Amino acid sequence: MSFFGRNIKKIRGVKGLSQKSFAELFDLKRATLGAYEEGRSEPKIDTIIKIANYFSISIDSLLTSDLTVNELLRFKEDLILSVDNLEKETLAVIPYVSEQKITKYSKHYNNAKFIEDLPKLSLPVEEDKKLRAFTVTNLEMTDHDKGLYPKDVIIGEYIELDEIDSYGNGEVVIAVLEDEVIVRKIYFISDQVVLKAEHKNIEEKIFSKSVLKELWLAKYSFIRRLPEVGDEVENKLLFLEKELLKLKNRS
Missing domain, CATH: 2.10.109.10 (Umud Fragment, subunit A)
Structure with missing residues (x-):
């Protein structure tokens, strides 16, 4: 098992996340996460960056050292760690x-x-x-x-x-x-x-x-239509320019 696999497994344990919840946070399949944790597969660099940024862990620490529970507890505690706990916007x-x-x-x-x-x-x-x-x-x-x-x-x-x-x-x-x-x-x-x-x-x-x-x-x-965007004078000038170009091409 790689440092990465061991570390994300520890993160899940400390934060109380199931494989399913953790995988959903980073748009991963549960089987893919399991392969990372067991060392059968290595993650893409963008996945590593997302996880490191999300938990405020340096990429170097995530990949090259065995993170301790104490280190993990010092990382951000105000993070939303479960999809079920995401604050729902009310309209x-x-x-x-x-x-x-x-x-x-x-x-x-x-x-x-x-x-x-x-x-x-x-x-x-x-x-x-x-x-x-x-x-x-x-x-x-x-x-x-x-x-x-x-x-x-x-x-x-x-x-x-x-x-x-x-x-x-x-x-x-x-x-x-x-x-x-x-x-x-x-x-x-x-x-x-x-x-x-x-x-x-x-x-x-x-x-x-x-x-x-x-x-x-x-x-x-x-309003069931798009409003006009841009400067009205500029739009008219562009229209005239196109019409002049058409006339020029005909001659």
């Missing part, structure tokens, strides 16, 4: 008002069973907020090629109705009314609510605050 679970459900939402928004039965989205956003995801169903919040398009998803943070006076400065909201769910910018004029679309041809909606059933402040969006 916010958000009820999702899909395109099929959005027409029913204004009638059942306060029905706990209806909300419970909604599909759920898991996203890496704040977990301590009351969030809800809504499907965009129209072009009201578009301006030429920008904005929110049908089938995009907008995620709102719940606003208590007795706190709505803190808003009304053009924030994008999801407003739940008696018969519809509207995504627009919100303004308040006295006791009137003004919901303004981005699309120039859509008229404002004006009504009393008392008509609001729920109000959600838009916080995140899921």
Whole structure:
């Protein structure tokens, strides 16, 4: 048995790792690890480096000396040594008002069973907020090629109705009314609510605050297309350059 084989066997013993758990940490097969420990096979250099780095052991010590238990106990004690003990990342679970459900939402928004039965989205956003995801169903919040398009998803943070006076400065909201769910910018004029679309041809909606059933402040969006990346002027110059090259090749 080589020093490497003896040493990884000792590491497993000190850290309480089975062959299976140790092998999974380094993407090895259990049989391969067994062959290392019994000296029937030698590891690749990248495997040696991974194990040495993981346990903060020098490669020289791992390969050329018989590590003692005391030496192993001095190595990092805060390491995650088992796949089963890996800290699992928790994501916010958000009820999702899909395109099929959005027409029913204004009638059942306060029905706990209806909300419970909604599909759920898991996203890496704040977990301590009351969030809800809504499907965009129209072009009201578009301006030429920008904005929110049908089938995009907008995620709102719940606003208590007795706190709505803190808003009304053009924030994008999801407003739940008696018969519809509207995504627009919100303004308040006295006791009137003004919901303004981005699309120039859509008229404002004006009504009393008392008509609001729920109000959600838009916080995140899921857009079903890639955003433009790069400088717009540079992109246009590149386009013109390609077109000029085409013309040159034709002549």
